Amino acid sequence: MQVPAQFEYQRATSVEHAIALLNRHGPESRVVAGGHSLIPMMKLRLAQPEMLIDINDLTELAELHFQEGTLRLGALLRHADLLASPEVGLLCPMLHDAERVIADPVVRNRGTVGGSVCQADPSEDLSGAFCALRAVAVIRGCSNAGEAYTRTVPMREFFTGPYQTVVADAELLVELQVPIFPDAGSAYVKVDRRSGDWAVAAAAAVVRFDGDTVTDVGIGLTAVGARNFVALEAEEYLRGRAARAEHFAEAGRIAAEHCSPADDQRGPADYKRHLAGELTARALERAVARAGRGVKWRSR
Incomplete structure (x- = not known):
């Protein structure tokens, strides 16, 4: 039987209280909300926090708003609630794509x-x-002098390595802000071994246009060793080009070339690199189709 190491537990009553607890107990404290990642790690003793701070009562962090062109998602928003939102499905279908394939x-x-x-x-x-x-x-914290502060970090700078982020010991992620553009299309596609499993490889794409020219594009890659989860070189290639299937295929090739997948139980690196290219092209094509553009693309 797997049992966590001994720990203390306290339930936060406000964001300020949670941050004060984090500040008081230092790096040996951990925040718990859903617990689906932390608790299994504690059972295996891969994580051994001395203090668990439960934030489930902080309902102000579970809200979802669309305000002045920005979709605002509270950090405590449940996956099911994000998936159930019809507004999110219309404004940013990529998020519904991703939520449908998360676990069960x-x-x-x-x-x-x-x-x-x-x-x-x-x-x-x-x-x-x-x-x-x-x-x-959006991250809130408390300085060594006891002063509260709020800072913002682009998600492309949020991840510092596997299982590591810029959120410091006495800080709490409180919100994610997603810019929404009416002329954009978005999509997320994934290959996994079983429904709801971790990705073998996955790609996300959001595309904006002027006429049939790509004016801006975002490409995210999952599980293939892409730096900061982004296919930056593929984005640079596509920007300013016509929204055509051959350009999407080339963007996929570039994305595959610049990722660094690893051999593991989900498959060999060469297979994952191949998937990165194919899924990048497919996500771009689907995003364009959702934006109402008449781009002819082959089925994959």
Whole structure:
């Protein structure tokens, strides 16, 4: 029987209280919300926090708003609630694509958006999606002098390595802000071994146009060793080009060339690199189709 090491537990009553607890107990404290990543790691003793700070009562962090061209997602928003939102499906269908393939209903009912990105698992679905969308993380904290502050970090700078983020010991991710553009299309596509499993490879794309010319593009890659979950070179190639299937295929080739997948139980690196290229092209094509552009593309 797997049992966590001994720990203390306290339930936060406000964001300020949670941050004060983090500040008081230091790096040996951990925040728990859904717990689907942290608790299994504690059972295996891969994580041994001395203090668990439960933030499930902080309902102000579970809200979803669309305000002045920005979709604002509270860090405590459950996956199921994000998936159930018709506004999100219309404004940013990529997020619904990603949420549909995250684990199973049990996990989606308890797991949180903020918890997923803070886990920073290289195979986690939302990380690549938020990076493609150029979302911004809102982080609150407390200085050594006891002064409260709020800072914002682009999601493309949020991840510092596998299972590592810029969120410091006495800080709390409180919100994710996603810019929404009416002329954009977005999509997320994934290959996994079983439905709801971690990705073998996945790609996210958001595309904007002027006529039939790509004016801006975001491409996120999951589980293939892309730096900061982004296919930057493929984005640079596509920007200013016509929205054509051959250009999307070339963008996929470039994305595959610049990622660094690893051999593991989900497949060999060469297979994952091939998937990165194919899925990048497919996500771009689907995003363009959703934006109402008449781009002719082959089925994959």
